Amino acid sequence: MRARNIWPHVWLVLGVLIFSFPIYITLIGSTHDASTIGRGDVPLLPGPHALENYAQAWGSGGGRYMGTPAVQMLANSLAMALLIAAGKIVISLLSAFAVVFFRFPGRMICFWAIFITLMLPVEVRIIPTFEVMVNLSLVNTMAGLVIPLIASATATLLFRQFFMTIPPEFVEAAKIDGAGPMRFFKDVVLPLSITNIAALFVILFIYGWNQYLWPLLIINDRGLETIIVGLTKMIGGGDSQNEWNVIMATAVMALLPPVGVVLLMQRWFIKGLVETEK
Amino acid sequence: MATLNLRGIKKRFGDTQVLHGIDLDVADGEMIVIVGASGCGKSTLLRIVSGLESATEGQILIGGRDVTALEPAERDIAMVFQNYALYPHMSVFQNMAYGLKIRGLPKAEIESRVAEAAKLLDIGHLLDRKPRQLSGGQRQRVAMGRAIVREPHLFLFDEPLSNLDAKLRVTMRAEIRRLQRRLAVTSLFVTHDQVEAMTLGDRLVVMHQGRAAQVASPMEVWSKPADTYVAGFIGSPSMNFLPATMEQDGVVLLDSGERLTLVTPIPGSTGRAVTLGIRPEHLSPAEAGLALRVELLEPLGSETVVHGRMPDGTALTAKLPGMVPEGTDLLLRPDSAWLHVFDRETGRRISA
Known part of the structure; x- marks a missing residue:
């Protein structure tokens, strides 16, 4: 019994090792100086230059263009990801609330219109979107960065499905209690969807954090550079030596906020799994 | 404390006529049981009285006041739902206090009203619990408590006992009756169970295909049924x-x-x-x-x-x-x- 149980663990540990090896290399790489990595060595043990690498990445940046310091790019990325995630959640909560709990003319048309946009990823509509943003002179602004990404058909659909499982008696009880629609939304719908919101927040934050194509297009201003785009720009085209030590330090820093969000929200996931309130 | 008068209540859903003109006069403090097979329109009638559904035609007066056009919250009623409809994320206290909180009552009064109702229903020790931590019978009591704290003119019960097991149903039935007598609040009680109907009501309304086949005291319905439908529906076998x-x-x-x-x-x-x-x-x-x-x-x-x-x-x-x-x-x-x-x-x- 015991011996047989060992194999699944061996496989799991092996999987974890393979999965985490690149991250380990990045972590180790960020502790050596540029010349060590430049020679083509791939060190497997930590070196002595961790502090200066991180200080350079954090404070002044690196790479060919001596780019934006990581602290600024991290702040930009954080602002963008938070605005996108929060905006998506607020908008989809409200639109799902309208579609599920109200009977208004064109309700199903609204629903299908939202649903159909699921089929259009950012890349498909990127040229018209860019045109619109240029005409609104939102190029190189945080608003221009966030607004095209702020509505989510997926989240609307998920909230709609969840709201449809709320028993209609709650609506009726609230009507008899004298709660208006927004009061009902705030006092009943919102507390019931809190675990769904937490789960979606994690997914949407990471979605926002990892945005690449759209920030690359709309932002030319170094002051608004996001970390994912900035990180790629640090790697040169091969005509000069890359400062891999600084790049790897920046990469480690770019990893941390999504990890933090996942850890922070994990509590809510578990709560959502343990408590089946309904 | 109020009378309830229904005048020619009709309801149509599209082409389907569900209620064909119901007239009913309920005296102050009276318990009326609306009984009938499923699909007879009894729940629709209750929902029209509550204001959750609007009548196609007819007039509803509570305590002499025409409430036909009013929202449920303005009708001064309380309703106990079949599945209780307790808000799962609120404690028992919050569930009972919610309606009063919205009305903007002072905190002290809310607390005293809830405490009083909880004492009456013997659920004082449950006030901090969430609905999911309660048994069926306790949930039933909380649902009643939520109705009582509102001190309404009219109680509406929508088959509140049908989710309970047989033994508990008999106990709660007696308890509802005792409570209703004690509070002397005019009540409408909808059920499909004829035993419930016979034991609870001061008077019965036997509904059949959207009409009130007979309105009379339980014994009169039993001893002098108005037609063959009522005769066959009430009494077992x-x-x-x-x-x-x-x-x-x-x-x-x-x-x-x-x-x-x-x-x-x-x-x-x-x-x-x-x-x-x-x-x-x-x-x-x-x-x-x-x-x-x-x-x-x-x-x-x-x-x-x-x-x-x-x-x-x-x-x-x-x-x-x-x-x-x-x-x-x-x-x-x-x-x-x-x-x-x-x-x-x-x-x-x-x-x-």
């Missing part, structure tokens, strides 16, 4: 219906050939085609009477339900005291004081 003709004003000739004499003759009914109704409990073994070929015995302990057929093939059910030996044929005599005569065409009661 159901009333036997035998086709017959009025031979004279006071003598009924069954199609199977037997003659029965009525205690009170029905003037001018001679020759009329009728349906004779006999409750199973009003048949007793005798030397001469209706011959019954026994097909099935259901012993219930103190009594036995006998299912069988008369010689002409008409089914007949009797409820006889004690044990009935198996495999025998019986001669049964109906109690002539309890014969119900209905018109064969319309099903309306014609005997007094």
Whole structure:
């Protein structure tokens, strides 16, 4: 019994090792100086230059263009990801609330219109979107960065499905209690969807954090550079030596906020799994 | 404390007429039970009174005030739902206090009202719990408590006992009745269970296909059903219906050939085609009477339900005291004081 149980663990540990090896290399790489990595060595043990690498990445940046310091790019990325995630959640909560709990003319048309946009990823509509943003002179602004990404058909659909499982008696009880629609939304719908919101927040934050194509297009201003785009720009085209030590330090820093969000929200996931309130 | 008056309530869903004009006057403090098979419109009627549904036609007055156009919250009513509809994320206290909080009552008054209701229902120790931590009976009490704290003019119950197990249902039934008497709040109670209806109501409204077939006290509904539907619906086992003709004003000739004499003759009914109704409990073994070929015995302990057929093939059910030996044929005599005569065409009661 015991011996047989060992194999699944061996496989799991092996999987974890393979999965985490690149991250380990990045972590180790960020502790050596540029010349060590430049020679083509791939060190497997930590070196002595961790502090200066991180200080350079954090404070002044690196790479060919001596780019934006990581602290600024991290702040930009954080602002963008938070605005996108929060905006998506607020908008989809409200639109799902309208579609599920109200009977208004064109309700199903609204629903299908939202649903159909699921089929259009950012890349498909990127040229018209860019045109619109240029005409609104939102190029190189945080608003221009966030607004095209702020509505989510997926989240609307998920909230709609969840709201449809709320028993209609709650609506009726609230009507008899004298709660208006927004009061009902705030006092009943919102507390019931809190675990769904937490789960979606994690997914949407990471979605926002990892945005690449759209920030690359709309932002030319170094002051608004996001970390994912900035990180790629640090790697040169091969005509000069890359400062891999600084790049790897920046990469480690770019990893941390999504990890933090996942850890922070994990509590809510578990709560959502343990408590089946309904 | 208020009266309730319904004036010609009609309801149409598209082309389907659900209610065909209901008139009802409920006295202050009275408990009215609306009973009927599923689909008869009883829940729709309750929802129209609550304001969750609007009537196509008609008028609703609570305490003399026309509330037809008002929102549910403005009607001064409280409703207990079939599945209780307790908000799962709120504690018992918050559930009971929610309506009062929205009305903007001062905190101290909310607390005293909830405490009072909790004491009345014996749920004081549960106030901090969430609904999911409660048993079915406790949830039921909390749902009642939520209605009581509002101190409404009118209680509405939408089959509140149907989610409970049989034993608890009997206890809660008695408790609701006691509580309603004590608080003396006018109440409408919807159910499909005739035992609930008989035991709870001051008066019953027996609904059939969107009409009030009979509005009367439980005993009157039982002893003088207005038509064959009410007669068959109230009482268990159901009333036997035998086709017959009025031979004279006071003598009924069954199609199977037997003659029965009525205690009170029905003037001018001679020759009329009728349906004779006999409750199973009003048949007793005798030397001469209706011959019954026994097909099935259901012993219930103190009594036995006998299912069988008369010689002409008409089914007949009797409820006889004690044990009935198996495999025998019986001669049964109906109690002539309890014969119900209905018109064969319309099903309306014609005997007094």
